[in-house]
Amino acid sequence: MTVTTENILLIGSILLFISLFAGKTSFKFGVPVLILFISIGMLAGSEGIGGIYFDNPKTAQFIGIVALNFILFSGGLDTDWKLIKPVLWQGISLSTLGVMLTAFSVGVFVWAVTDFTIYEGLLLGSIVSSTDSAAVFSILRAKSLALKGNLRATLELESGSNDPMAYILTIVFTGLVVSQDSTLLGIIPMFFAQLILGAIIGLVFGKFSTWVINKIRLDYEGLYIVLVIAIMFFTFSFTNFVGGNGFLAVYLSSVFLGNQDLIHKKKILKSFDSFAWLMQIVLFLTLGLLVFPSQIIPVVGIGLLISVFLIVVARPLSVFISLAPFKMNSRSRWFLSWVGLRGAVPIVFATYPLLAGAEQANMIFDIVFFVSITSVLIQGTTLPKVAGWLNLTLPEELKKRTKTDMELSDSIKSLLTEIRIPNKSPVVGKQIVQLGLPQTTLISFILRNNKYITPNGSTTLEANDALFVLSENKDSLSEVFDCLDMNQN
Numbered sequence: 115m116t117v118t119t120e121n122i123l124l125i126g127s128i129l130l131f132i133s134l135f136a137g138k139t140s141f142k143f144g145v146p147v148l149i150l151f152i153s154i155g156m157l158a159g160s161e162g163i164g165g166i167y168f169d170n171p172k173t174a175q176f177i178g179i180v181a182l183n184f185i186l187f188s189g190g191l192d193t194d195w196k197l198i199k200p201v202l203w204q205g206i207s208l209s210t211l212g213v214m215l216t217a218f219s220v221g222v223f224v225w226a227v228t229d230f231t232i233y234e235g236l237l238l239g240s241i242v243s244s245t246d247s248a249a250v251f252s253i254l255r256a257k258s259l260a261l262k263g264n265l266r267a268t269l270e271l272e273s274g275s276n277d278p279m280a281y282i283l284t285i286v287f288t289g290l291v292v293s294q295d296s297t298l299l300g301i302i303p304m305f306f307a308q309l310i311l312g313a314i315i316g317l318v319f320g321k322f323s324t325w326v327i328n329k330i331r332l333d334y335e336g337l338y339i340v341l342v343i344a345i346m347f348f349t350f351s352f353t354n355f356v357g358g359n360g361f362l363a364v365y366l367s368s369v370f371l372g373n374q375d376l377i378h379k380k381k382i383l384k385s386f387d388s389f390a391w392l393m394q395i396v397l398f399l400t401l402g403l404l405v406f407p408s409q410i411i412p413v414v415g416i417g418l419l420i421s422v423f424l425i426v427v428a429r430p431l432s433v434f435i436s437l438a439p440f441k442m443n444s445r446s447r448w449f450l451s452w453v454g455l456r457g458a459v460p461i462v463f464a465t466y467p468l469l470a471g472a473e474q475a476n477m478i479f480d481i482v483f484f485v486s487i488t489s490v491l492i493q494g495t496t497l498p499k500v501a502g503w504l505n506l507t508l509p510e511e512l513k514k515r516t517k518t519d520m521e522l523s524d525s526i527k528s529l530l531t532e533i534r535i536p537n538k539s540p541v542v543g544k545q546i547v548q549l550g551l552p553q554t555t556l557i558s559f560i561l562r563n564n565k566y567i568t569p570n571g572s573t574t575l576e577a578n579d580a581l582f583v584l585s586e587n588k589d590s591l592s593e594v595f596d597c598l599d600m601n602q603n
Contacts, residue, residue, distance in 0.1 A: 133151050148490055149487065149491060152401060155402015155405075177396065182393075189368075197264070204442070210279050217243035220243070268450065275362075277361050286305060291472045317366055328548070331572070445504040455489055531594075542576060543575070549598065555594050
């Protein structure tokens with residue numbers, strides 16, 4: 115079947131329906147949902163029952179870049195600074211030094227056991243060097259895996275922040291493979307420019323975006339979602355335009371935004387969570403369509419050898435060396451070593467040497483595809499068992515109690531207090547989002563001119579407004595009075 119402008123939406127919607135229904139039952143059989151998405155794409159492809167011919171790495175790469183923007187941005191928005199702060203340096207070490215060690219060890223191994231040159235081996239190692247945020251987020255959440263200590267925060271921080279380093283290494287070694295005139299020393303300035311510019315622009319844009327979102331007055335609530343999407347793509351494209359790493363900038367800006375008081379923040383978070391799932395499905399379906407299963411069979415042997423080395427040697431080696439300066443028990447280190455899931459990101463990165471015309475690009479792509487699939491199948495399906503064997507899971511009763519407590523603290527407040535805004539109050543004319551109210555309180559409704567209105571972050575306070583504030587306790591209520599610059603008498 116040939117994809118045309120007339121039937122692309124029909125084909126796409128059918129594949130989405132199939133993916134959703136397949137995903138609903140996937141974990142009953144212990145199969146990660148992402149494997150089903152990519153399998154559906156392969157079945158629908160030119161060598162599958164669907165017969166859809168798709169052999170366009172450039173289009174697949176574009177779809178991958180768009181999808182990764184949404185996935186990284188959503189992951190950043192959901193990142194709680196209070197949770198990742200204790201493991202910040204561990205996560206940074208894993209996402210930088212750990213990625214480089216993995217790339218180097220796999221690259222040297224590939225060079226030793228194949229006819230690849232050292233640069234081609236290091237290119238392949240770079241492509242598979244990072245853990246996949248979509249795979250890690252998806253499996254951790256779908257499995258409802260409650261881990262002891264800060265393990266979950268460490269995993270999510272690492273998987274959300276290590277793609278930029280893998281991307282930089284992929285671009286560097288693609289250039290070295292394709293251009294005979296390039297040298298490793300000559301590319302070092304570009305390497306540091308990518309990191310430094312990406313980090314600076316990401317943080318600056320995150321702060322600036324907070325101001326834009328809260329200050330701009332849009333007539334419709336849904337337009338704020340459009341605004342955030344525009345900010346996300348502008349951050350990525352502008353950073354790339356000036357020579358920085360767009361993925362790093364997008365992730366850092368979203369982490370900054372996710373930890374600020376924003377207008378319509380809950381709606382933004384929920385919307386991007388949905389976007390991330392949609393992008394995961396679209397990305398895996400696209401990559402499934404792109405691959406030709408008959409070309410994977412010849413590389414199964416070498417692919418399996420590389421997979422075993424990556425899982426058993428390269429990943430544990432990089433984890434133990436990266437975390438050597440930090441206090442962490444060996445059981446936690448072994449678990450982090452096992453959760454080195456590869457997924458869609460390496461496959462997307464494998465399209466770069468394809469488009470650059472690297473000599474071994476097709477073989478590299480097929481090997482990377484096989485390695486990613488085996489990683490999700492082997493490591494993704496065994497995460498709960500490995501965590502149990504290492505005694506790193508919370509007891510079921512504690513897990514339920516923790517989840518219930520968290521839900522209650524976010525949704526139930528015990529005190530309802532009426533607070534009237536005086537005529538000369540300094541908060542008159544301010545938006546609610548500008549007040550800095552504690553997260554343990556909520557302005558339920560406002561009585562204004564004998565009419566009840568439901569407020570949101572952009573609602574501007576007026577003189578004589580009666581605020582009905584829900585708070586958890588008297589301390590929280592006291593903070594509200596402080597934010598309103600009012601005495602409690």
